[in-house]
Amino acid sequence: MNGGIAYISIGVSDMDTALDFWGRRLGMEIVAERTGSDESLSRLWNCDPELITSQKLLRTPGADAGMIHLVSYTKAGVPVRAGAVPTDLGPKNLDVNCTDMPKHVTALKADGFTFRSEIGEYTLDDMQAREVQMPGHDDTNIVFIEALSENPVFNAPQSPEGFAGITSFVVAVPDTRPEADFYARMFELEELLHHRISGPEIEAVVGLPPGAALELRMLGTATQQFGRMELVSYEGIDGSNRFERTNVPATGVLSCGYLVSSIADSLVNSARLGAEQLTSAVAIDTILGSGNAARIASPAGMKIDLIEKDAK
8 A cells, every 4th residue: 555545536527627727727647548438437336337438547747646536427417515515524625735825826816716715824733834725626625735834744746837736635524533543444544633723714714613623633654745534523513414425427526546455355344444335346447447446435434446556
């Protein structure tokens, strides 16, 4: 295992629009693509192969995790986060690191993009950071982060356009502790950050009601800056469950994938840790890899593809 999420799958209503954002604007490169139906992926995802029309796999140049897997359909469905509020459970944010955030925000605004708020600054222990959230295609939520003080957690190499993504995949869950325990034991990840954040600054940046608090746990490895799993929960606030909406042909963030040493061992381990097995082990030949794969759902409901790490 490489210590990070291999890829994050996103259903798109318009492939050209998604490619323009991730490729032209953020500088991610296409590493694999496929046009037409996909029998293998459909077996893994338990869906009609004719629903899928094209796929692109992109990464920040030089990254070996945190890739973006874009999938288009014959007829796109409703976005997973259509009408969502910040505290809804499910796939939440795609984090992209950058430097000189004001310059990038100005350029994106000139390109017609809008933002949920002005750039906000906050402090976690001895680290100061900037953050701003941008509505992306298909109701995805893009979060740009700039570390203003030295911290190896955020030192990811950037594209020529000045962006590094996906550094963290943020998922809202009812309770971060048991979900973090699942990822740590399932994928041999470390807890890199654990914070409880409250106050007017985080309320403005995230869109929380006054007096609310956010708990976050970031999991990954110290040597892998891409594809970290960041779990968040909101104290005293109940959000609707959007994990149930992440089925093809929904658009927006659907699932993520990890490389594992053994599908058989991983399925045994995942069941022991409280995950649900969604599909049996199958042989696949996709742009994501070729070999044995299976799909599970985490205890909170996040859909996860498991692909044997030697699959190419």
